[in-house]
Amino acid sequence: xxxxxxxxxxxxxxxxxxxxxxxxxxxxxxxxxxxxxxxxxxxxxxxxxxxxxxxxxxxxxxxxxxxxxxxxxxxxxxxxxxxxxxxxxxxxxxxxxxxxxxxxxxxxxxxxxxxxx
Numbered sequence: 001x002x003x004x005x006x007x008x009x010x011x012x013x014x015x016x017x018x019x020x021x022x023x024x025x026x027x028x029x030x031x032x033x034x035x036x037x038x039x040x041x042x043x044x045x046x047x048x049x050x051x052x053x054x055x056x057x058x059x060x061x062x063x064x065x066x067x068x069x070x071x072x073x074x075x076x077x078x079x080x081x082x083x084x085x086x087x088x089x090x091x092x093x094x095x096x097x098x099x100x101x102x103x104x105x106x107x108x109x110x111x112x113x114x115x116x117x
Contacts, residue, residue, distance in 0.1 A: 019079075020108040025095040030078045033094050036101065036113075037072075037080070043114040044103075058082050 021027070028036070036042065037052035044050075047063030058072040070084035081091040093104045094113075103111045 019093040019104050019106060021095065021104070022097060025097045025102075025104075028078050028094040028096060028101070030074055030076055033074050033078045033080055036094060037074070039116055044111050045114055046111070052080075 037050075038054075040051070042050040042052070049061045051059050051061075052072055056071050056073065058070045060068045062068075068084055068086070070082045070089075072080055072082045074080045079091050079093050081089065083089045091106055095102050095104060097110075100115075101113045103113060105111075
């Protein structure tokens with residue numbers, strides 16, 4: 001049932017998302033986002049780590065060690081949406097900005113990603 005709800009809600013959420021972009025931001029395509037999420041880990045400068053499994057499972061490990069779990073889907077426009085196991089959901093957009101990749105939340109928060117090691 002949760003999967004059905006996830007599949008019904010995510011396309012509508014992605015369509016409604018308006019991400020605040022800067023003048024020089026270049027939006028990553030669906031293929032680029034897929035390549036990014038196929039890394040073993042997507043690491044943020046503040047210390048958190050995202051893992052996107054090939055089967056659509058997602059987890060985010062906070063710098064403090066706690067972990068949030070969910071399912072993700074990448075839309076045709078490259079927007080990635082996550083339905084967390086705790087009932088919350090979120091969509092993000094990845095851009096190339098000033099020499100680095102940045103994740104932007106719908107609320108406009110920007111999180112630069114560490115280059116792959």
